[in-house]
Amino acid sequence: MTIVITERSFPQDPASLLPAVNADNAHYWDGLAAGELNVQQCDGCRRPRYPIVPVCPYCGGTAWSWTKLSGRGKVFSWVRYARSYLPEFEDLMPYVVILAEMEEGVRMFGRLMDKLDKLPATMPVSINAPVETVIEKWPDGRCVPAFKLLKVKS
Amino acid sequence: MSLFNPRGAVAIVGAGSPGLFRTSEDSAITLAHKAVNLALADAGLDRKKIDGLIIQIGSPRGQDYDLAASMLGLNTRFNSQTWSHGRFGATVVTHAAMALTWGLADYVLVFAAYNNSQFGRHGSKERPSFGESLREGGGPHAETPHAGLTAPVAGAGLAAQRYFHKFGINPDKLAEVPIAFRNHAMLNPEAVMQKPLTREDYFASRYIVEPLRLFDCSVPVDGSVALILTTAERARDCAKAPVYLLGSQGIHAGPNEFIFGQPGLGVNQADEFDWQPPADQLVYRMAGVTPKDIDAFYTYDAFSPNVLWGLERFGFCEPGEGADWVQNGRIGPGGDLPVNTNGGFLSCGHFNSWFEMLEITRQLRGECGARQVKGAELMQWGTPVGDSVIFGKNT
Numbered sequence: 001m002t003i004v005i006t007e008r009s010f011p012q013d014p015a016s017l018l019p020a021v022n023a024d025n026a027h028y029w030d031g032l033a034a035g036e037l038n039v040q041q042c043d044g045c046r047r048p049r050y051p052i053v054p055v056c057p058y059c060g061g062t063a064w065s066w067t068k069l070s071g072r073g074k075v076f077s078w079v080r081y082a083r084s085y086l087p088e089f090e091d092l093m094p095y096v097v098i099l100a101e102m103e104e105g106v107r108m109f110g111r112l113m114d115k116l117d118k119l120p121a122t123m124p125v126s127i128n129a130p131v132e133t134v135i136e137k138w139p140d141g142r143c144v145p146a147f148k149l150l151k152v153k154s
Numbered sequence: 155m156s157l158f159n160p161r162g163a164v165a166i167v168g169a170g171s172p173g174l175f176r177t178s179e180d181s182a183i184t185l186a187h188k189a190v191n192l193a194l195a196d197a198g199l200d201r202k203k204i205d206g207l208i209i210q211i212g213s214p215r216g217q218d219y220d221l222a223a224s225m226l227g228l229n230t231r232f233n234s235q236t237w238s239h240g241r242f243g244a245t246v247v248t249h250a251a252m253a254l255t256w257g258l259a260d261y262v263l264v265f266a267a268y269n270n271s272q273f274g275r276h277g278s279k280e281r282p283s284f285g286e287s288l289r290e291g292g293g294p295h296a297e298t299p300h301a302g303l304t305a306p307v308a309g310a311g312l313a314a315q316r317y318f319h320k321f322g323i324n325p326d327k328l329a330e331v332p333i334a335f336r337n338h339a340m341l342n343p344e345a346v347m348q349k350p351l352t353r354e355d356y357f358a359s360r361y362i363v364e365p366l367r368l369f370d371c372s373v374p375v376d377g378s379v380a381l382i383l384t385t386a387e388r389a390r391d392c393a394k395a396p397v398y399l400l401g402s403q404g405i406h407a408g409p410n411e412f413i414f415g416q417p418g419l420g421v422n423q424a425d426e427f428d429w430q431p432p433a434d435q436l437v438y439r440m441a442g443v444t445p446k447d448i449d450a451f452y453t454y455d456a457f458s459p460n461v462l463w464g465l466e467r468f469g470f471c472e473p474g475e476g477a478d479w480v481q482n483g484r485i486g487p488g489g490d491l492p493v494n495t496n497g498g499f500l501s502c503g504h505f506n507s508w509f510e511m512l513e514i515t516r517q518l519r520g521e522c523g524a525r526q527v528k529g530a531e532l533m534q535w536g537t538p539v540g541d542s543v544i545f546g547k548n549t
Contacts, residue, residue, distance in 0.1 A: 014300075019288045019289070019290065079308050085278050085304045086302060088302075097301055097303045097308065099316075099421065109292075110301050127315070
């Protein structure tokens with residue numbers, strides 16, 4: 001499955017918010033640009049893991065492979081910024097960041113892209129609400145994961 | 155098996171601070187100098203006696219051990235320093251005890267002295283620590299700038315939100331924590347927040363990062379605190395009654411620990427499971443006491459939910475029961491278990507445990523005037539990440 005990529009423009013260059021690409025994480029960042037969310041999976045205990053690290057924190061195994069996530073998950077927790085800290089996110093205030101638990105078990109942080117005026121004023125997000133990954137393409141081609149609430153057909 | 159009994163082997167013999175300030179005009183080394191001189195006078199010690207130095211909060215917010223020793227004219231044969239965040243208070247005190255019992259030093263000076271106000275707000279790019287959040291895995295409070303996730307308050311908010319969900323807690327119950335601590339602060343002339351805080355004030359306050367409001371967040375300050383520790387034998391020759399270190403345990407870390415919340419809560423990558431604090435915690439075993447014996451508890455209240463997690467971590471109440479447990483003034487002045495009797499980070503000022511260490515020292519000496527906990531003999535510092543020290547009036 002390819003994840004939708006949307007372009008995002010900024011009032012200023014957001015490069016200072018991005019980690020450097022290195023030998024360890026290049027596959028992760030390249031994958032995002034190709035519409036894929038890739039994480040490591042231990043060859044021993046089979047547990048997927050994130051962030052990127054050369055040893056399995058759960059079994060100590062050092063053999064691992066990349067695995068492609070479905071992009072689907074659910075809200076594990078969330079916060080809503082009422083105060084602005086980063087000028088790059090000022091135009092999105094008040095924005096919501098979620099900790100998403102992906103189907104495969106790893107958790108990832110990302111901004112919730114849903115328009116807040118379409119969400120309830122109090123408790124705008126429910127824990128366990130299903131989400132899907134959307135990839136934001138930033139200037140200079142860097143891509144970052146974000147999330148959208150998945151509409152469940154009733 | 156321990157080679158010796160650490161209980162009561164070391165004591166605090168000097169404590170001093172020029173106070174806390176929303177903004178100080180003094181440099182970090184001047185703030186340090188003032189606190190060190192007050193601590194030496196308090197202990198009745200000549201500065202030549204100091205032969206060990208441990209600094210918490212060094213560069214760039216504070217001064218590092220090497221220049222601090224040379225600029226303050228200290229000749230120290232044991233020196234150490236922890237990172238430029240908080241959380242290492244109990245660890246630094248314990249390092250001092252270890253240095254003393256190993257004979258690496260006879261009198262260890264411990265201090266924290268820094269200007270926060272000149273370094274921009276936590277979470278902003280102006281803050282020197284912002285670069286940490288660009289490492290693999292993000293910052294120490296889950297900072298992930300490309301997700302718009304920055305500032306420690308957001309990590310605390312994510313943990314709080316999940317905690318409320320997991321245990322079915324009404325978030326309004328949090329109000330009790332900052333109100334109790336403000337009531338303590340109003341009895342402490344050193345606390346920076348002195349105005350009464352009502353429930354109406356709390357609920358009228360704006361969110362900073364929802365679910366946490368303005369009054370759930372600690373007050374950043376400038377200032378300094380110095381403590382002097384020595385062996386119990388030498389302590390008896392100092393000016394004031396020794397405050398004995400009876401037990402300690404370290405910060406816990408690993409895949410199931412996150413700086414906010416408790417094991418099992420599952421924030422960030424930690425696993426989710428039903429957690430109970432171990433029945434046998436080293437700090438209590440070493441001190442030979444139980445939570446029921448503690449006269450006042452002190453914790454790292456950078457954000458108000460931390461207080462619930464601290465109480466739960468050390469078995470004062472069951473996991474998930476903290477919010478109910480603290481109600482009706484239980485942790486306020488005159489309560490069953492006064493917590494952060496100086497007003498804590500929320501109302502005295504966020505100084506990374508050092509004003510609480512100072513407060514414990516003063517309480518156990520009976521120096522606290524209107525806020526004195528009557529008959530106080532045992533006091534505990536303990537945080538949501540498991541580090542703790544217990545001090546006693548007696549060995």
